[in-house]
Amino acid sequence: MHHHTGSSPIIYTMEELKIQGEQLPIIKGFEKTYVRADDEDTTKKYNDMVDEVNKRKDAFKEQHPDAMEEQIMESIQSQQIEVLGTVLKTRRRKEIRGMGRGGERDLSHSSNCSTSCSRPPRVDEQQLQEVQQRYEQRLKKSKDRAQQQLTEVQRRAQQQFQEVQQRALRVDSMYSAVQSQVAALYEHLGMPPPPPPQFPPPPPDASPPHVSPQNNDDLGDNIELDNGRP
Known part of the structure; x- marks a missing residue:
């Protein structure tokens, strides 16, 4: 699979989607980065991810009939990497196919990689808040300057x-x-x-x-x- 978002890594796409309020930024990031209209393989993989998400939703509803939609989505959000691993498969001592370092590694037969390699990159919430605060401050300054003028x-x-x-x-x-x-x-x-x-x-x-x-x-x-x- 070849991504079509230029030199921007997929993790940046995921961060942008999360800032925009996307509930499943990892799965949607895969769609935005890899899926194209003329690529049947990646389209099928993304559709399989959506089906897997729906299956996990139904299973969670069966176990928790009184659960609200927010609780269901929180559970699915924590399983996005698992969904990718289920659909894309993993190779021994390799990353999830197509995900580079955006997915988990199988370290059961590797002694040279530290534990941190197996963990997917996490979006820094504090950094996102700082970016949002700077944006709001610039917006407020622009409004104040316009009002003064x-x-x-x-x-x-x-x-x-x-x-x-x-x-x-x-x-x-x-x-x-x-x-x-x-x-x-x-x-x-x-x-x-x-x-x-x-x-x-x-x-x-x-x-x-x-x-x-x-x-x-x-x-x-x-x-x-x-x-x-x-």
Whole structure:
């Protein structure tokens, strides 16, 4: 059998599957590493593993009729290497076929290998927790940074909106002063004042522009202000 996952060892595939929540990462790791659509041999071996798992489940249910699904899966999880050994067979003084050091060795006729060689590699739970913690910390930092950027952009947008409002008030005050001067001039000349000019009505909602956090890396470039007369 030849694996088709590049240079990544099967134990890495098993660890990834376990992190993802796979209940049978060793058996599923074999499927992901060796089984291909055009390979009848490995496909049959994987199907035999699934059948063996189902047989062991049924046997456990017969012995423990009141057992819950979690208890059944815990029992099967502890027997994954045995399932591999049953299906793939073992050779004297050799590893399980196709598993390399991912399976148990038969050391009954070997005096040069230590006991640790017969034990399958164990996933370091503490290491997995540390990886998960680092990932959660990076995710939290990214969220905090995005929130800070959004808050800063909203503050700048509010400030710019207030400046536009203040300029509009100054223009309106200047326009009123000019109107008063024009009216006084016409009155001095004894002429009726001209009719006031007609301006379009202001928009119904004069609220600050909305800032959407679609792009947290460049939020400041997404601000659009209406600089027209309110």
